[in-house]
Amino acid sequence: MAFPRDLVSKLLARCHRRCCVCHRFCGIKIETDHIVPKEQGGSDDIENAIPVCFECHAEIHSYNDQHPRGRKFLPDELRQHKEQWLKICDERPDVLVSVHRAADVGPLQALIDELALNGKVAARPNVQDQGARFHDAQLRRAIEVGSIAILRDEIREAVLDAYVAMDAASQIVDSAWRHPKGSNSWAEGVNEAPRRIKDAQPQITKAQEELLKFLATESPVV
Ligand SMILES: [Zn+2]
Numbered sequence: 001m002a003f004p005r006d007l008v009s010k011l012l013a014r015c016h017r018r019c020c021v022c023h024r025f026c027g028i029k030i031e032t033d034h035i036v037p038k039e040q041g042g043s044d045d046i047e048n049a050i051p052v053c054f055e056c057h058a059e060i061h062s063y064n065d066q067h068p069r070g071r072k073f074l075p076d077e078l079r080q081h082k083e084q085w086l087k088i089c090d091e092r093p094d095v096l097v098s099v100h101r102a103a104d105v106g107p108l109q110a111l112i113d114e115l116a117l118n119g120k121v122a123a124r125p126n127v128q129d130q131g132a133r134f135h136d137a138q139l140r141r142a143i144e145v146g147s148i149a150i151l152r153d154e155i156r157e158a159v160l161d162a163y164v165a166m167d168a169a170s171q172i173v174d175s176a177w178r179h180p181k182g183s184n185s186w187a188e189g190v191n192e193a194p195r196r197i198k199d200a201q202p203q204i205t206k207a208q209e210e211l212l213k214f215l216a217t218e219s220p221v222v
């Protein structure tokens with residue numbers, strides 16, 4: 001069972017495909033979540049649907065009562081987010097026209113993409129000419145905006161382990177290149193680095209998988 005398709009279309013048009021919680025423009029990266037979860041008796045009536053971006057959706061479900069961190073989204077609050085946002089969309093569409101349509105993907109999606117890029121870097125270690133470098137701008141951004149702090153422990157560990165492994169590999173490359181090319185210390189580092197880079201590879205893959213699972217959809221909009 002799912003929400004009726006025609007009514008989902010109407011709802012998505014009404015909210016301008018923007019997330020009802022963070023108001024980000026989502027394009028196809030939007031989902032209709034259950035305000036009252038199905039396992040708590042929530043229905044597939046459209047009144048129980050709230051359009052949210054992948055990140056907000058994941059956050060809504062990430063709260064762990066055993067490990068309370070932050071404040072849980074409750075159905076009543078979600079309903080108010082939806083009503084509030086639809087009211088703005090209905091009554092003040094001018095606001096939406098003037099607002100910059102951020103093409104910005106969420107910080108966790110950006111982190112997944114950065115891990116994919118780093119996976120490619122790790123697959124072709126090229127330290128002889130210092131090669132391509134690991135990137136961590138999206139990790140920094142995700143930390144800054146608090147997206148790492150809300151992750152479940154095992155996901156956060158996987159992400160941080162991957163970046164620590166990448167950093168360790170980068171440091172070996174850097175220290176090799178602080179020595180004159182062709183010197184013993186240079187050669188040692190350059191020989192050691194590809195192994196360290198390869199070591200980072202499974203951890204990069206694991207972090208990517210954990211994040212993808214976290215952002216995975218349980219009620220994709222079709
Ligand atoms: Zn959102």
Ligand SMILES: [Zn+2]
Nearest residue numbers: 033034057218
């Ligand atoms: Zn959900």
